[in-house]
Amino acid sequence: MAEAHHNEVDAASGVSTTGHEWDGIRELNNPLPRWWLWTFYACIAWAVAYWVVYPAWPMVSSYTSGVLGWRSRDAVQVQLAGLRAQRAVFAEKLEAASLDQIEQNPELLAFARAQGRAAFGDNCAPCHGAGAGGAKGYPNLNDDDWLWGGSLEQIHATITHGARSTDDAGHQGNMPAFGTDGILQRPDILAAADYVRSLSGLPPAPDAQIAKGKEVFEANCAACHGPEGKGNQELGAPNLTDGIWLYGSSRADIVADITHGRGGIMPAWGGRLDEGTIKALTVYVHTLGGGK
Amino acid sequence: MSASLEAAAPEAATATEDDAPLYAARRKIYPIAVHGRFRRIKWTILIVTLGIYYLLPFVRWDRGPGAPSQAVLIDFPNRRFYFFFIEIWPQEIYYITGLLILAALVLFFMNAVAGRIWCGYLCPQTVWTDLFQAIERLVEGDPRERREKLKHASRGQRAFEAAAKHVLWLMVAWWTGGAWVLYFADAPTLTMQLLKGQGPLVAYAWIGILTFTTYVLAGHMREQVCTYMCPWPRIQAALTDEYAFNVTYRYDRGEPRGSFKKTEALKLAGLPGGDCVDCKQCVAACPTGVDIREGAQLGCIQCGLCIDACDAIMTKLSRPAGLIAYDTEMNVRARQEGKPEQYRVLRPRTLLYAALIVVIGGIMVGTLATRSSENVAIIHDRNPFFVLLSDGSIRNAYTVRLVNKELVERRFSIAVAGVPEARVEVMGEPKEGGLPVVTVGPDQTTEVRLLVSTHTRLPAAASLDVDFTISDLATGASASARDHFKGP
Ligand code: SF4
Ligand code: SF4
Numbered sequence: 001m002a003e004a005h006h007n008e009v010d011a012a013s014g015v016s017t018t019g020h021e022w023d024g025i026r027e028l029n030n031p032l033p034r035w036w037l038w039t040f041y042a043c044i045a046w047a048v049a050y051w052v053v054y055p056a057w058p059m060v061s062s063y064t065s066g067v068l069g070w071r072s073r074d075a076v077q078v079q080l081a082g083l084r085a086q087r088a089v090f091a092e093k094l095e096a097a098s099l100d101q102i103e104q105n106p107e108l109l110a111f112a113r114a115q116g117r118a119a120f121g122d123n124c125a126p127c128h129g130a131g132a133g134g135a136k137g138y139p140n141l142n143d144d145d146w147l148w149g150g151s152l153e154q155i156h157a158t159i160t161h162g163a164r165s166t167d168d169a170g171h172q173g174n175m176p177a178f179g180t181d182g183i184l185q186r187p188d189i190l191a192a193a194d195y196v197r198s199l200s201g202l203p204p205a206p207d208a209q210i211a212k213g214k215e216v217f218e219a220n221c222a223a224c225h226g227p228e229g230k231g232n233q234e235l236g237a238p239n240l241t242d243g244i245w246l247y248g249s250s251r252a253d254i255v256a257d258i259t260h261g262r263g264g265i266m267p268a269w270g271g272r273l274d275e276g277t278i279k280a281l282t283v284y285v286h287t288l289g290g291g292k
Numbered sequence: 293m294s295a296s297l298e299a300a301a302p303e304a305a306t307a308t309e310d311d312a313p314l315y316a317a318r319r320k321i322y323p324i325a326v327h328g329r330f331r332r333i334k335w336t337i338l339i340v341t342l343g344i345y346y347l348l349p350f351v352r353w354d355r356g357p358g359a360p361s362q363a364v365l366i367d368f369p370n371r372r373f374y375f376f377f378i379e380i381w382p383q384e385i386y387y388i389t390g391l392l393i394l395a396a397l398v399l400f401f402m403n404a405v406a407g408r409i410w411c412g413y414l415c416p417q418t419v420w421t422d423l424f425q426a427i428e429r430l431v432e433g434d435p436r437e438r439r440e441k442l443k444h445a446s447r448g449q450r451a452f453e454a455a456a457k458h459v460l461w462l463m464v465a466w467w468t469g470g471a472w473v474l475y476f477a478d479a480p481t482l483t484m485q486l487l488k489g490q491g492p493l494v495a496y497a498w499i500g501i502l503t504f505t506t507y508v509l510a511g512h513m514r515e516q517v518c519t520y521m522c523p524w525p526r527i528q529a530a531l532t533d534e535y536a537f538n539v540t541y542r543y544d545r546g547e548p549r550g551s552f553k554k555t556e557a558l559k560l561a562g563l564p565g566g567d568c569v570d571c572k573q574c575v576a577a578c579p580t581g582v583d584i585r586e587g588a589q590l591g592c593i594q595c596g597l598c599i600d601a602c603d604a605i606m607t608k609l610s611r612p613a614g615l616i617a618y619d620t621e622m623n624v625r626a627r628q629e630g631k632p633e634q635y636r637v638l639r640p641r642t643l644l645y646a647a648l649i650v651v652i653g654g655i656m657v658g659t660l661a662t663r664s665s666e667n668v669a670i671i672h673d674r675n676p677f678f679v680l681l682s683d684g685s686i687r688n689a690y691t692v693r694l695v696n697k698e699l700v701e702r703r704f705s706i707a708v709a710g711v712p713e714a715r716v717e718v719m720g721e722p723k724e725g726g727l728p729v730v731t732v733g734p735d736q737t738t739e740v741r742l743l744v745s746t747h748t749r750l751p752a753a754a755s756l757d758v759d760f761t762i763s764d765l766a767t768g769a770s771a772s773a774r775d776h777f778k779g780p
Contacts, residue, residue, distance in 0.1 A: 109720060110739075131675030142679040142689065242682035287719045289679065289689055289743050 116284025179259030328600025469502030
């Protein structure tokens with residue numbers, strides 16, 4: 001039945017029909033518009049040319065590379081090179097300038113802070129937090145308490161060489177494990193903890209033995225933390241008289257510190273980041289607010 | 293049986309009418325040249341608007357050293373829009389929004405008064421199409437000449453003329469695109485760069501795009517843009533009413549139409565004789581191919597050229613002009629029925645649009661005149677919210693952005709109110725009279741890090757309202773912003 005309609009001409013439009021019919025509705029056999037057809041042919045030609053010119057077909061272990069030899073990896077390299085060239089002007093200035101000079105020059109300072117912020121997010125934020133707010137065991141870099149010193153030079157050295165890191169020039173110094181290594185007995189540790197808490201005016205426990213603790217402190221701890229507990233930045237020994245506690249200020253926390261020892265690790269970034277980036281990081285950390 | 297056959301015949305007739313194809317092939321329109329009042333208005337508008345468009349980028353405006361000296365400039369790299377004495381920053385984009393609202397209201401107002409006059413006189417599509425048609429007539433002649441040439445002129449001459457026309461069109465189109473890009477960079481510099489072939493790629497790309505669109509839309513698409521593509525005819529049809537003036541064929545006067553001789557004879561005999569002599573000049577003049585005598589219709593853009601064409605004929609025949617005129621269908625019918633005409637320009641909708649235009653325009657001028665030339669924005673550090681210092685005090689850090697919209701360098705002090713015993717410090721900036729002072733360059737913003745700390749013990753989880761006020765040390769002009777101070 002459908003065949004019968006084939007090439008039948010529709011009366012109203014004067015166009016032949018395709019022979020397809022649905023419930024009496026017949027499909028007109030209008031030709032495609034010419035512009036559409038040519039666009040279609042042009043697309044096919046384009047696609048063929050594309051196969052020839054650009055990488056296209058996957059092979060067993062490689063692909064057809066195209067006569068232009070274009071590779072996406074090279075394109076990225078070119079863009080990266082462009083980016084580096086764009087940054088070079090300031091990056092070179094950063095490398096050449098001293099840390100003080102950077103802080104004096106508003107333009108350079110703004111650039112260093114921006115670059116430092118980005119580099120901080122990439123490299124430092126996993127431990128110190130995105131805003132450098134720190135966490136238990138990871139120092140808050142916004143405050144004014146510095147384990148290894150808060151001057152520009154000291155921060156720069158800490159970032160470059162790290163602390164207790166693989167770099168021999170890095171900071172060394174450990175809090176011994178007085179309890180697990182059998183240096184002190186439990187009652188002495190408790191007494192020392194109570195004494196340490198008293199240094200910063202924290203309220204004493206009811207059974208606190210401050211006097212005994214002082215004896216223990218002077219015999220074991222003062223060597224590093226100083227006779228008054230003010231700490232020693234050469235050794236990374238924290239100041240025990242201020243309000244800032246890296247591992248917590250409760251009696252249990254401090255007892256744990258003395259018993260098991262402490263020694264957080266800051267990696268050395270010297271070999272991994274270029275000097276300009278380290279300077280930028282230094283300036284950024286320094287201007288977070290606590291720099292000395 | 294025969295009855296059913298008889299019944300089938302008329303049915304078939306209506307069926308073919310219904311089945312007529314929906315698609316009508318386009319008839320190319322070559323309007324004749326007309327002379328008259330509306331043509332003169334259209335030429336004036338064309339010259340003024342295109343003159344402004346092509347030349348405005350070259351108008352200079354001195355803003356002092358360091359600032360661009362172009363009167364109208366959209367400066368994307370520096371994110372500024374300059375319009376003579378006005379400079380707009382990206383955060384003031386609401387002025388542009390206000391302008392767009394005003395533009396829409398003016399369009400509505402024009403529509404309420406006289407229908408699609410925007411389409412007929414001011415729309416870029418109309419203006420450029422008008423220009424392209426003038427070029428077409430200049431090169432290939434009036435439609436009558438065209439028809440003659442089609443019969444008699446050599447193929448070579450016709451091909452040459454067609455080529456000349458397209459070259460001229462492309463030149464206008466290219467100039468249109470060229471003028472466009474000049475609004476986005478210093479015009480004289482960019483012109484030189486473009487001429488030397490050293491212009492930025494994006495400029496060439498935009499010139500190419502606009503050359504193409506102008507050439508296609510004004511040269512080839514023409515009235516099809518108005519009839520099929522543009523949304524305004526649809527919108528305006530929903531906004532208009534019976535009082536709006538439209539180009540109207542006054543059939544009360546024109547019908548019954550007929551030749552001059554015949555109608556004069558009819559009139560002499562005291563019989564009804566219309567003024568329309570059916571010369572079809574109105575149709576020949578119409579750039580959209582409309583026969584206005586069939587009444588108001590979608591294709592008509594209210595350009596008034598048919599009025600000029602008809603007035604010319606009427607003057608020749610010593611009949612009064614205005615057989616076609618800006619009038620309303622309502623009044624034509626009223627005259628026919630001998631009722632009084634009604635013209636009401638002042639109606640609720642025109643008054644409302646006018647009032648809105650005045651109010652919004654007033655608000656814009658008011659805010660523009662009183663806007664401050666300095667500003668401050670604060671972002672409180674979120675991570676960490678606060679920092680405990682070794683001496684037990686609490687510190688909050690803020691990022692402060694100071695905005696200086698004046699074309700000179702200014703120095704601002706920053707005062708902080710709302711935190712007891714506050715110590716305020718801006719990283720790397722000096723203090724004067726106990727307040728930190730920040731220098732902001734001309735027409736720039738500066739971002740600084742501001743630290744506020746206090747010794748005072750705050751209640752647990754405290755959040756204090758803090759006001760930051762920046763004051764120009766020279767003029768005392770100030771701006772402030774509010775944020776919070778958080779404690780543990
Ligand atoms: S009918 Fe008259 S007013 Fe309407 S577009 Fe044509 S010439 Fe212009
Ligand atoms: S131009 Fe005037 S007189 Fe001539 S056909 Fe049109 S309306 Fe009639």
